[in-house]
Amino acid sequence: MTEPLYNVPEGVDRRRVSKQFHVADYRGPRDAWGIEISEPSVDWQLVVPINYYASLERRAHFQQWCKEWKHETALQSSPDRICSNKSYLKILTLGKAAVPLILSELQREPAHWFFLLEILTDEDPVSPADAHSFKRVREAWLKWGIEKKLLD
Amino acid sequence: MGHRKEIIRLVMAWGISITEDELRIKFPNLRPENFEKRSLHDPFYNCIGFAGHDRENWWWPSNQKGAYWPNGDTGLEVETFIRAFASFGYERCESADYEEHYEKVAIYSLGGNGTHMARQIKRGLWVSKLGQIEDIAHLTLQCLEGPEYGKAKDFMRRLHLGA
Numbered sequence: 266m267t268e269p270l271y272n273v274p275e276g277v278d279r280r281r282v283s284k285q286f287h288v289a290d291y292r293g294p295r296d297a298w299g300i301e302i303s304e305p306s307v308d309w310q311l312v313v314p315i316n317y318y319a320s321l322e323r324r325a326h327f328q329q330w331c332k333e334w335k336h337e338t339a340l341q342s343s344p345d346r347i348c349s350n351k352s353y354l355k356i357l358t359l360g361k362a363a364v365p366l367i368l369s370e371l372q373r374e375p376a377h378w379f380f381l382l383e384i385l386t387d388e389d390p391v392s393p394a395d396a397h398s399f400k401r402v403r404e405a406w407l408k409w410g411i412e413k414k415l416l417d
Numbered sequence: 418m419g420h421r422k423e424i425i426r427l428v429m430a431w432g433i434s435i436t437e438d439e440l441r442i443k444f445p446n447l448r449p450e451n452f453e454k455r456s457l458h459d460p461f462y463n464c465i466g467f468a469g470h471d472r473e474n475w476w477w478p479s480n481q482k483g484a485y486w487p488n489g490d491t492g493l494e495v496e497t498f499i500r501a502f503a504s505f506g507y508e509r510c511e512s513a514d515y516e517e518h519y520e521k522v523a524i525y526s527l528g529g530n531g532t533h534m535a536r537q538i539k540r541g542l543w544v545s546k547l548g549q550i551e552d553i554a555h556l557t558l559q560c561l562e563g564p565e566y567g568k569a570k571d572f573m574r575r576l577h578l579g580a
Binding site: 335338340341342343344345347348374375376377379383391396397398399400402403 | 443460461462463464465473474475477479481482483484485486493532533547548549550565
């Protein structure tokens with residue numbers, strides 16, 4: 266088996282990672298919409314584990330920034346201030362890969378994620394009649410996430 | 418030591434942890450003996466909606482998705498808040514002092530912009546929803562004055578419904 270070109274983080278069994286993402290079991294990394302993001306000629310045994318660690322890193326960043334954002338804006342009422350918080354905006358740097366993470370967090374705990382979702386997806390599943398209801402905006406995004414298979 | 422734990426518990430329900438020092442900076446007048454928690458954390462409504470007896474909507478004069486404002490105004494000036502509550506029968510009044518048969522609301526502001534609202538429920542007792550977390554009852558408006566919400570400078574009143 267080709268040796269992956271990355272440093273396995275401490276505490277992770279390299280063999281389990283290789284087995285888990287064996288080329289026969291996995292067709293390649295996909296983006297947030299389920300579309301393959303690499304050329305078919307890429308050696309998945311190299312790419313997939315790298316992608317796996319990138320995914321872990323993204324999740325860690327997301328969780329950290331999410332926690333900081335909630336901490337810093339917990340007492341705020343202004344959505345404009347809540348959505349201009351530095352930690353919130355940092356999540357934009359994760360790109361579309363952040364969308365499933367945001368949807369999952371929105372499902373777990375309601376919060377003002379709508380501004381980020383609109384920017385990252387360039388979509389707006391909320392009808393004008395529902396735009397001023399926090400509950401209905403949330404429901405519309407969760408429904409959209411389920412339809413796009415980004416959310417269970 | 419017990420009161421410190423109570424304050425910290427107040428803001429930890431949302432999975433956040435605000436340190437005691439941070440709270441002291443945000444609300445220098447908040448003391449365990451002058452407030453108590455009245456609800457579980459609920460992110461679906463905020464302080465302005467709560468002051469207006471609405472626990473279903475996040476009231477804010479903004480175009481952001483999910484923000485509701487009764488008359489559709491935008492702009493953070495205190496006047497925007499006053500116009501919205503005037504549409505529910507409130508009128509401006511001079512002070513926050515208790516007046517029999519009247520319900521009062523107070524508008525906190527920083528630099529002329531509204532930040533927070535509290536509602537008087539009886540003599541010497543106000544209730545507030547703190548941002549995205551919980552409702553509390555507090556003995557004075559000064560409890561929540563500080564760098565986070567500014568000062569309670571504007572007051573409105575209306576006859577108690579049914580009075």
